[in-house]
Structures are given as structure tokens and as C-alpha cells.
Amino acid sequence: MSIVVVTGAVAVLEGPGRVRTGDVVIDDGIVVESADTTGARIIDATGCVVTAGLVNAHHHLLQTAFRTLPGTRGLPMREWLPAMAAAYGAAGVDPELTGLAASAGLAEALLSGVTTVADHHLTWPEGADDVGMARAAAAAAADLGARLVFVRGAARDDPQEAAASAEAIVEALVAERPDGVSIDGMLQVAVGPAGVHSDPRETFDLLAEVARRHGLRRRTQANEVVDVEVALERYGRRPIDLLQDWGWVDADVTLAHLCDVTADEISRLAAAGVTATHAPGCDVPMGWGVAPVRRLLDAGIPVGLGTSGGGSNDAGHLLADARLAMQVSALVGPQLPASEVLTMATAGSADGLGRPELGRLTPGAAGDVCVWDVSGVADAGVADPIAGLLWAAPGRRPRTVIVGGRVVVDEARLVDADEAEIVARLFERVGR
CATH class of the missing domain: 2.30.40.10 (Urease, subunit C, domain 1)
Structure with a gap:
């Protein structure tokens, strides 16, 4: 002892x-x-x-290797996404790069007071060693002593391949764990498509099946500007409507961003027990707006805090983003007090991961x-x-x-x- x-x-x-x-x-x-x-x-x-310890509820650790790239700043998201994809392709995303980027991002996290990071990994090149990439991120966390939530994401991946990959990663990292969390609590696996702007219903359905089989948390991104635009163009509906029809408005789901949400959508999310993640360090510089955190909290929606990735934020310092969240909150409602934002960065984020033992000192x-x-x-x-x-x-x-x-x-x-x-x-x- x-x-x-x-x-x-x-x-x-x-x-x-x-x-x-x-x-x-x-x-x-x-x-x-x-x-x-x-x-x-x-x-x-x-x-x-x-x-x-702070809990970063939304990160893309791979993007730590792609910060401040020329031609990726001040762009609409429709142009930013292919610019980042080109950078990933040129670098060659593999287990080595995944591990090195995770090491740098997790070291940055620990050195800024973050003890748990949720890594929404979205880049899976064709033929890549998916399990090797997940193992590399997990090994980086273990070496440093950080807690990692590895989210097998999808961004225009083949739905069947994404589901098979998620299944293999679960078996490799947290086999036979009923909630996707390792016995020591240091590693967790979750699943989540990038969003309705990127992935079809089949991807959401198949990843949800993997989550149900293994008791995993589900996470996705919703209601950034481009997400709403693409959903309306492609489906004639808003993202929350689609997610609700697709079974992704539920108590095991966390939605990141939520910059553009209506009062009715907030009510539906609250009634379903959905949790949210605020990412102002990404949303503000990308021009996506500011999530109405006060209204989300008042509706009873637990809200966590995330930095998102280095490709949009360039930093992984959650306390600095907590400061930003507090400052920009006054643009969309009453200013959030520091104590409430600190709760978002700790207990709020932990609750969205289904981890009530984290983010508290009780x-x-x-x-x-x-x-x-x-x-x-x-x-x-x-x-x-x-x-x-x-x-x-x-x-x-x-x-x-x-x-x-x-x-x-x-x-x-x-x-x-x-x-x-x-x-x-x-x-x-x-x-x-």
C-alpha cells in the first residue's frame, strides 16, 4: 500500500x-x-x-504533429478538412507517428494539469495497422502515466471496415471489460464518427452496435457551422434531428461543439440525458461561434471541456481554454464564473466519459x-x-x-x- x-x-x-x-x-x-x-x-x-486532475474531454492527439501548418489558418472548414487530410497523407499516418504525436500531446497535457485525455482519432489510412495505432497511443499514455480514452472515430471511412476496426481495437486493448475501461482505470475505449457532415447513417449504426456489445461510450461532433450546412444540404434536416433518428441522442452519447443549437434541440438533448463538450479554443478561431454553455447547463445538460486538436487550436492547454471559455461566455449569455468552468474541466468532462471517479477529490x-x-x-x-x-x-x-x-x-x-x-x-x- x-x-x-x-x-x-x-x-x-x-x-x-x-x-x-x-x-x-x-x-x-x-x-x-x-x-x-x-x-x-x-x-x-x-x-x-x-x-x-483536469479532464480533456475532446482532443485529436494526432494533430499535435500538424500545428500552424501553412495554408490551414483562416479557412472555412470545407477547405480546412482537405488541407489537413493532405498533410496527413504526406506524413504517412502509421503506428510510429500516432505514438510520437500522442507522446507529445499527452506530455503537454500532463504539464498543463490534464491527467485524462479523450483522443478522438479520426485518421485511418487504407491498409493501416489500426490496432497498432491504437496500441501506440495507449503505450504513450502508459509510459507517461496519463489516463487515455481512445475513441475509435471515423471520417468518411467504409462503415463495415470502421466497425471491424473498432471491434479489433476493443479486443486488443480492453478485452472482456464490460464498460471498455481497463481494470486499473488508466485506459478506456469508446467509439464515434466525426459527425453527420462526414459519415453516413450506416457508420453510426455499426459503431453503435459495437458500443452496445461492449458497453462503450459513444461520442461525436455536432452543430459546428459546416455540420449544420452539410446536413441541411444533404438531408434537408439539422444534425440533432438526424442523430435522434439514428439513435445517437441518448444517455451514453457525448456531443462536442454544439455551437449552433436551438432551444428545442437543447430541450431534447437534456431529456435524453446527452452530455456535451465545449471546445472554445477550436470553435472561436475556426469561426464556428460560441456554444451557449449557460443555456445547456440550465437545461440540465452536463458540460465538459476539451481543447480539440492541434490542427485547429494549436495548443492542448485545457486551463487556458477554460479561461477562454469563461471570457467568451459573455458573448452569448451571462458570464460563466470561474468555479463553474473549473467544474466543466474536471467533473463535467469526467461525467461525459462515464467516469464519476475522475475530476473530484472526494x-x-x-x-x-x-x-x-x-x-x-x-x-x-x-x-x-x-x-x-x-x-x-x-x-x-x-x-x-x-x-x-x-x-x-x-x-x-x-x-x-x-x-x-x-x-x-x-x-x-x-x-x-
């Missing part, structure tokens, strides 16, 4: 709206009220705020902890240190990150990997 004690913090955000002082005790990877701390590892959090929760130093000049004059995590010092790094009781970031550095080596290997692979 291993005991870790985080002590001396200015404040501990243990759950939605619950702030306290005192220790956080982790016993064998689980948060407990108290334990015999003889021989425990003590983490000094003096001058720090302690939160649960007894029984997973021992995923971030220690944020708020003693420096960037936080000088801050009256509320919890709110200051977002309002002050965008882009900050946590001092310490713990995942399942294991320290994976110490003094703002990776414990089990060399950051410079990860960067160098990715640049060498993509020739930049």
Missing part, C-alpha cells in the same frame, strides 16, 4: 463548488478521508491551490491531483485563488501532478520522460 499526502495548500477544490483547506490523502491510488501516514510521501503544497475518487503554485507575481493581488487559476497567468504549469497516486510531474517537469527528447523525435518524424 502506498500513501501520498498533499499538505499545506491555500485551498483545495475537492468538487463542484466545494472548497476547503487541509490535506488530500491518497491511499493506493484512491482519495481517502484519512490513513496511517507513517512512511507516506509528503507533497508540500504551501502557497498552492490543489485541484483534481473520498473514493481516483487519486488524480494537481498542485498549482499561486505564490508568484502573476497571482499578486488575487483575492480569490480559485478564480485566479483562470483569470490570472494563462498558460501556467502545475508544480506537481499525481495520477492514481503516482507522481508524474514534479517541479513542473515530467518524471518518467524527457520533454526535449519527445519534441525532437516528433520533429524528426515529420521532417520539420
Whole structure:
């Protein structure tokens, strides 16, 4: 049994709206009220705020290798998608590139306080080693000590091939697990087409069958600008109408983006128990708008937070995107308070993954902890240190990150990997 004690913090955000002082005790990877701390590892959090590990509910880790590419900025999505596809084709997406991009993206995540990443992988070249690619992403997470939710996505893939690939990945990564989550909780598999703008009903149907057989969560993207436009052109209907008819408006489904939703659509999503993911760091620069988060929350829809991928966002810093979410919320309704956005980045995201043990520091929760130093000049004059995590010092790094009781970031550095080596290997692979 291993005991870790985080002590001396200015404040501990243990759950939605619950702030306290005192220790956080982790016993064998689980948060407990108290334990015999003889021989425990003590983490000094003096001058720090302690939160649960952040949960990035929507990422495309492969895109970490394709940031700020010429000819991919300021484009309509109809032009951006083929530009990115051309870059993937030129680089040759295979298990090696998938693993290297995942290593860089997950290292960035840990170094920004994210302990769980949902990777919606959408690029599957014909003849590719699909299982090898999934294994490579999972291995990168295991090496770094991050939790990974690997989403076998589809983007114009052959529906039968996508379903067979998803089945093979489940068997390879989480065989015989009734909910698609590994015994230690470090790896989860889910499924999800890119959206109705990209994939036909058959893909949604077949991936839903895989999900039902294995108890997997389902995820897709909906109601970005192009999604609505294409749905109306192709089907004469809006995306939520199609998803509802196709059986993808249900309690096991999470919808990312939702920039353009009507009051009626919000009511239907809430009634079905759908969860949502807000991704302002992608939606704003791509010109897709701002999701009406206040209205979604008021309707009873749990909302998480995601960065989306490096091809649209260029960064994987969820706390910085939480700050953006808070700031742009005032453009579409009342401004969201920092505490509520922090809940989105933790418990809200975790709930959308079907993982209530994540994103909290209450007894029984997973021992995923971030220690944020708020003693420096960037936080000088801050009256509320919890709110200051977002309002002050965008882009900050946590001092310490713990995942399942294991320290994976110490003094703002990776414990089990060399950051410079990860960067160098990715640049060498993509020739930049």
C-alpha cells in the first residue's frame, strides 16, 4: 500500500463548488478521508491551490504533429478538412507517428494539469495497422502515466471496415471489460464518427452496435457551422434531428461543439440525458461561434471541456481554454464564473466519459491531483485563488501532478520522460 499526502495548500477544490483547506490523502491510488501516514510521501503544497486532475474531454492527439501548418489558418472548414487530410497523407499516418504525436500531446497535457485525455482519432489510412495505432497511443499514455480514452472515430471511412476496426481495437486493448475501461482505470475505449457532415447513417449504426456489445461510450461532433450546412444540404434536416433518428441522442452519447443549437434541440438533448463538450479554443478561431454553455447547463445538460486538436487550436492547454471559455461566455449569455468552468474541466468532462471517479477529490475518487503554485507575481493581488487559476497567468504549469497516486510531474517537469527528447523525435518524424 502506498500513501501520498498533499499538505499545506491555500485551498483545495475537492468538487463542484466545494472548497476547503487541509490535506488530500491518497491511499493506493484512491482519495481517502484519512490513513496511517507513517512512511507516506509528503507533497508540500504551501502557497498552492490543489485541484483534481483536469479532464480533456475532446482532443485529436494526432494533430499535435500538424500545428500552424501553412495554408490551414483562416479557412472555412470545407477547405480546412482537405488541407489537413493532405498533410496527413504526406506524413504517412502509421503506428510510429500516432505514438510520437500522442507522446507529445499527452506530455503537454500532463504539464498543463490534464491527467485524462479523450483522443478522438479520426485518421485511418487504407491498409493501416489500426490496432497498432491504437496500441501506440495507449503505450504513450502508459509510459507517461496519463489516463487515455481512445475513441475509435471515423471520417468518411467504409462503415463495415470502421466497425471491424473498432471491434479489433476493443479486443486488443480492453478485452472482456464490460464498460471498455481497463481494470486499473488508466485506459478506456469508446467509439464515434466525426459527425453527420462526414459519415453516413450506416457508420453510426455499426459503431453503435459495437458500443452496445461492449458497453462503450459513444461520442461525436455536432452543430459546428459546416455540420449544420452539410446536413441541411444533404438531408434537408439539422444534425440533432438526424442523430435522434439514428439513435445517437441518448444517455451514453457525448456531443462536442454544439455551437449552433436551438432551444428545442437543447430541450431534447437534456431529456435524453446527452452530455456535451465545449471546445472554445477550436470553435472561436475556426469561426464556428460560441456554444451557449449557460443555456445547456440550465437545461440540465452536463458540460465538459476539451481543447480539440492541434490542427485547429494549436495548443492542448485545457486551463487556458477554460479561461477562454469563461471570457467568451459573455458573448452569448451571462458570464460563466470561474468555479463553474473549473467544474466543466474536471467533473463535467469526467461525467461525459462515464467516469464519476475522475475530476473530484472526494473520498473514493481516483487519486488524480494537481498542485498549482499561486505564490508568484502573476497571482499578486488575487483575492480569490480559485478564480485566479483562470483569470490570472494563462498558460501556467502545475508544480506537481499525481495520477492514481503516482507522481508524474514534479517541479513542473515530467518524471518518467524527457520533454526535449519527445519534441525532437516528433520533429524528426515529420521532417520539420
